[in-house]
Amino acid sequence: MPEPILRAERLGRSFGGLAAVQDLSFAVEEGEIFAIIGPNGAGKTTTLDLLSGLLEPSSGRVYLAGVDVTRLPTYRRCHMGLGRAFQVVQPFPEMTVEENLMVGALFGERGTPAAEAERRVESALERTGLGHLRDAPVEDLNLLQEKRLEIARALATDPKVLLLDEVMAGLRPGEARQAVELVRGVRDSGVTVVFIEHVMPVVRDLADRVLVMDHGRELARGTYAEVTADERVVRAYLGEPEPEGA
Amino acid sequence: MRRRGLWLDLLAAAVFVGLLAGLPAALRAAYGQASVSYLALGIRAVGLAVLALSWDLVARTGQLSLAHAAFYGAGAYAAAVLLKLTGAPLWLGVPLAGAVAAVLALGLGAATLRLYGIYFAIATLAFAEVLKTVVKSLPFAVAGGSVGTNLPPLFRPVFVAGEMERWEVAFLRNRGYFLVYLGLLALAVLVSVLVQRSRLRYAFTAVRTNEAVAGVMGVDPARTKLVAFVISSVIVGMLGAIEAHRFGSVNPDATFSVHTTVLALVTPIFGGLYTTVGPILAALVLSGVEETLKRTLADGYLVAYGVVLVVSVLFMPRGLVGLLRGLVRRERARRAAAAPRAEALGGRDA
Amino acid sequence: MDLTLLPQALVSGVLASGLYALVAVGLALAIGVIGIVNFAHGEFFMVGAFLAYQLFVSFGFDPLLSILFVAPVLFVIGAAIYSSTIRFVLKAPELNQMLLTFGIGIVLQNLALMVWGGDPRSIGGVPYRAMGIQLGGVSVGLVPLGSFVVSVLLVGALYWVLARTPLGRAMRAVAQNRVGAGLVGLEVNRVYLVAFGLSALLAGIGGVMIAVIQSPTPTVGLAYTLKAFAIVVLAGLGNIRGIVSAAIVVALAESLVATLVPNGDALRNAVFFALILGTLVYRSWRRP
Numbered sequence: 001m002p003e004p005i006l007r008a009e010r011l012g013r014s015f016g017g018l019a020a021v022q023d024l025s026f027a028v029e030e031g032e033i034f035a036i037i038g039p040n041g042a043g044k045t046t047t048l049d050l051l052s053g054l055l056e057p058s059s060g061r062v063y064l065a066g067v068d069v070t071r072l073p074t075y076r077r078c079h080m081g082l083g084r085a086f087q088v089v090q091p092f093p094e095m096t097v098e099e100n101l102m103v104g105a106l107f108g109e110r111g112t113p114a115a116e117a118e119r120r121v122e123s124a125l126e127r128t129g130l131g132h133l134r135d136a137p138v139e140d141l142n143l144l145q146e147k148r149l150e151i152a153r154a155l156a157t158d159p160k161v162l163l164l165d166e167v168m169a170g171l172r173p174g175e176a177r178q179a180v181e182l183v184r185g186v187r188d189s190g191v192t193v194v195f196i197e198h199v200m201p202v203v204r205d206l207a208d209r210v211l212v213m214d215h216g217r218e219l220a221r222g223t224y225a226e227v228t229a230d231e232r233v234v235r236a237y238l239g240e241p242e243p244e245g246a
Numbered sequence: 247m248r249r250r251g252l253w254l255d256l257l258a259a260a261v262f263v264g265l266l267a268g269l270p271a272a273l274r275a276a277y278g279q280a281s282v283s284y285l286a287l288g289i290r291a292v293g294l295a296v297l298a299l300s301w302d303l304v305a306r307t308g309q310l311s312l313a314h315a316a317f318y319g320a321g322a323y324a325a326a327v328l329l330k331l332t333g334a335p336l337w338l339g340v341p342l343a344g345a346v347a348a349v350l351a352l353g354l355g356a357a358t359l360r361l362y363g364i365y366f367a368i369a370t371l372a373f374a375e376v377l378k379t380v381v382k383s384l385p386f387a388v389a390g391g392s393v394g395t396n397l398p399p400l401f402r403p404v405f406v407a408g409e410m411e412r413w414e415v416a417f418l419r420n421r422g423y424f425l426v427y428l429g430l431l432a433l434a435v436l437v438s439v440l441v442q443r444s445r446l447r448y449a450f451t452a453v454r455t456n457e458a459v460a461g462v463m464g465v466d467p468a469r470t471k472l473v474a475f476v477i478s479s480v481i482v483g484m485l486g487a488i489e490a491h492r493f494g495s496v497n498p499d500a501t502f503s504v505h506t507t508v509l510a511l512v513t514p515i516f517g518g519l520y521t522t523v524g525p526i527l528a529a530l531v532l533s534g535v536e537e538t539l540k541r542t543l544a545d546g547y548l549v550a551y552g553v554v555l556v557v558s559v560l561f562m563p564r565g566l567v568g569l570l571r572g573l574v575r576r577e578r579a580r581r582a583a584a585a586p587r588a589e590a591l592g593g594r595d596a
Numbered sequence: 597m598d599l600t601l602l603p604q605a606l607v608s609g610v611l612a613s614g615l616y617a618l619v620a621v622g623l624a625l626a627i628g629v630i631g632i633v634n635f636a637h638g639e640f641f642m643v644g645a646f647l648a649y650q651l652f653v654s655f656g657f658d659p660l661l662s663i664l665f666v667a668p669v670l671f672v673i674g675a676a677i678y679s680s681t682i683r684f685v686l687k688a689p690e691l692n693q694m695l696l697t698f699g700i701g702i703v704l705q706n707l708a709l710m711v712w713g714g715d716p717r718s719i720g721g722v723p724y725r726a727m728g729i730q731l732g733g734v735s736v737g738l739v740p741l742g743s744f745v746v747s748v749l750l751v752g753a754l755y756w757v758l759a760r761t762p763l764g765r766a767m768r769a770v771a772q773n774r775v776g777a778g779l780v781g782l783e784v785n786r787v788y789l790v791a792f793g794l795s796a797l798l799a800g801i802g803g804v805m806i807a808v809i810q811s812p813t814p815t816v817g818l819a820y821t822l823k824a825f826a827i828v829v830l831a832g833l834g835n836i837r838g839i840v841s842a843a844i845v846v847a848l849a850e851s852l853v854a855t856l857v858p859n860g861d862a863l864r865n866a867v868f869f870a871l872i873l874g875t876l877v878y879r880s881w882r883r884p
Contacts, residue, residue: 052462053461054458054461054462073461073466074458074461074462075460075461075462075463075464075465075466075467078461078462078463078464079464083462084462086459086462090455090456090459092448092451092452092455093451093455094451094520095451099448102445102448103448103449103451103452103460103463103465104463104464106445106448107445107448107449107452107463107464107465108463108464109464114445153463154462156463157462157463157464305691310690310691357877358876358877358880359880360880360881361876361877361880363690364627364633364690364825364829364833365829365833365876365880368825368826368829368872368876369872369873369876369877371822371825371826371869372826372869372870372872372873372876373869373873375822375865375866375868375869376866376869376870376873378865378866379862379863379865379866380866382862383862383863392862504818504822508698508818511691511694511695512695512698515691515692515694515695516695519691545710546706546707546710548702548705548706548709549702549703549706549707549710551702552699552700552701552702552703552704552706553699553703554699555695555696555698555699555702556681556696556699556700556703558695558699559685559688559692559695559696559699560681560684560685560696563685563688563692
């Protein structure tokens with residue numbers, strides 16, 4: 001059985017007296033698309049923060065490709081292949097799209113020569129369909145373009161695993177379809193994807209496996225069909241009603 | 247692409263510095279004895295440019311440092327103490343000043359890594375105030391207590407009767423200092439250009455925008471911030487040492503005066519942050535403005551100076567550089583709109 | 597270390613904390629409610645001091661009486677400055693706000709220098725200036741005691757306004773959520789105007805008292821601005837209640853060192869700022 005590329009072991013995080021995440025354990029296999037869903041406040045973003053190193057766990061461990069990264073800072077995990085795209089995009093100001101990607105391309109791995117970085121930027125631009133916008137100042141991008149930029153920035157670091165946080169938020173159905181294609185393309189290019197999502201049809205279309213969280217704990221896991229049939233999940237929540245035309 | 251930019255920048259910088267190097271001679275030819283005071287103004291302007299550029303370097307990583315006066319003063323005192331306690335050659339004080347400032351910056355920078363925004367600013371300010379008092383409390387034999395100590399000048403031109411006029415002594419001395427200051431500015435410009443045209447620029451901007459996002463892209467925020475802090479402190483420390491020689495003395499209240507910090511941060515904001523040109527342009531303009539106001543308004547010229555600052559923020563929010571860039575952009579858009587094109591949308595910028 | 601002086605040191609420290617709290621609370625209002633990094637705050641303090649001085653010299657006004665005059669004048673000055681300049685940089689980067697307020701500070705300081713010159717001035721001829729009372733082994737100057745009482749009253753009044761009045765509620769709402777407050781119909785700009793005026797007013801009254809206690813020069817503003825910032829930051833941005841405790845802590849530390857440590861008076865500033873630096877650094881490294 002190959003080592004899972006990303007593994008959480010009894011992960012826990014408390015703020016003051018409040019446990020945002022408790023006793024969470026799961027493993028993500030290489031090459032799969034893994035979804036984390038749950039009602040608001042379930043601890044999904046906290047989990048991503050714990051995985052990427054933006055938060056230190058109160059208990060438990062994180063393993064990246066079998067290596068214990070629990071004590072490693074974010075930038076070291078990036079060097080080891082963990083990428084992260086944020087829900088609210090913060091592009092680097094006064095720079096073009098291409099320059100925004102250069103950051104990740106240059107620093108995503110230690111000691112990357114400029115030529116190699118430029119190649120990575122090209123690849124990321126291509127995979128996210130942003131080639132024609134490479135010289136555009138980031139202030140000029142619309143929402144979907146910004147989301148593509150966010151994913152492209154993460155891709156530029158040449159990750160093995162990509163963590164996505166509610167990429168679909170705010171997108172119209174047509175745009176959401178494009179985003180789904182984009183994520184699928186990313187996985188097909190060899191990147192494992194872990195994503196948080198509220199829009200259920202997207203989860204249905206993309207996810208190989210789903211983890212349902214509620215109140216910081218695991219509520220259910222399985223395929224989309226399995227978890228949506230689970231009474232406990234239905235009771236806890238079932239996210240957005242299907243948007244028309246999805 | 248980046249390569250060409252780097253060499254162009256370096257060329258421009260070399261031309262700029264070269265032109266300025268010819269300034270003393272030009273002033274002397276044009277103004278004779280009056281050139282002494284003009285040159286003194288030039289020295290102040292270049293000194294301000296070094297101060298401003300070094301502060302901007304740190305600001306590029308998002309660190310709002312109010313400790314600038316501390317490194318300036320530390321450098322000045324390093325040179326002073328070195329001379330007071332040892333028989334070391336004069337010029338040794340300058341690199342030593344840089345080293346001392348670097349060590350202090352490393353310590354302060356490391357301690358304040360987790361402080362941000364105004365918290366960081368106040369912490370660095372607090373450090374500066376504490377350092378001032380520490381220096382004041384050092385044994386009198388070491389640093390002169392609250393009275394301070396003297397330093398010999400760096401240049402002692404000799405008056406040769408018959409070959410030169412009396413005022414030329416002062417001129418030669420000022421010229422010497424001007425060229426030294428210019429050398430330091432050249433160094434600061436070199437550092438700034440190298441930062442702007444290398445991967446450091448990406449690291450600095452990323453850290454300034456958002457440390458979490460920067461980390462996720464593989465940038466080490468702590469190291470980035472420390473690098474900026476130390477480099478900046480070396481430059482301003484050396485400036486402090488050179489100025490101490492020029493003023494002839496150091497004393498805690500004047501040398502560690504918060505006024506230095508204020509100038510260091512006001513100037514780049516006026517000129518345009520996170521650029522090489524901005525702080526330098528602002529230093530030249532502000533020095534000129536201040537001097538002009540002083541000559542035309544005498545008493546109360548500083549009131550007008552304050553008004554200039556206020557007005558500049560209201561009408562030039564991106565500084566002088568931002569203003570110039572805006573003008574260029576508007577000109578380009580105007581030209582593009584004037585070119586025959588169906589349904590040009592009123593010439594507005596895309 | 598002469599520990600018999602301990603009670604005296606403690607009392608002096610507590611009395612001095614009043615003024616610190618007053619000046620800091622005004623700044624906290626500007627930073628917290630309006631969101632403006634006001635580096636001219638100490639100049640309001642200075643203007644208050646010199647207005648009181650002039651009123652005393654020209655009309656023989658007792659400083660306590662001057663407060664009634666200085667307060668509205670400073671409010672108007674603050675409001676005028678807000679409407680003409682501050683209002684436009686509310687959304688600008690912090691650094692721009694700093695530059696603007698520095699400029700304002702330079703203008704105020706140099707106007708004062710033009711009018712009053714650079715020499716220290718103080719309201720010296722007030723009869724009660726040298727008077728004091730004896731409590732146990734401790735002598736309490738009437739003026740420091742008075743300024744402490746006034747400061748406590750004013751800070752208390754401000755807390756009351758914030759907690760119980762519609763204006764105060766509006767200010768707290770705006771401090772927490774500018775956009776939201778505007779959406780609910782609060783006239784945000786008017787709240788800002790009043791808050792800034794109040795901020796200037798509080799500093800100005802502090803200045804009146806310092807004119808009696810010490811001999812300020814027109815250049816004293818920046819030092820108080822920086823100290824006010826330090827106290828606000830020590831208490832934690834947005835924590836207006838914490839300012840009183842922060843002011844007490846630093847004032848006590850200053851007083852203890854000044855009294856008990858040989859040559860301690862020269863170390864006042866260092867103690868103040870060492871405390872600030874130490875606390876900020878320590879707090880930042882403590883894991884949440």
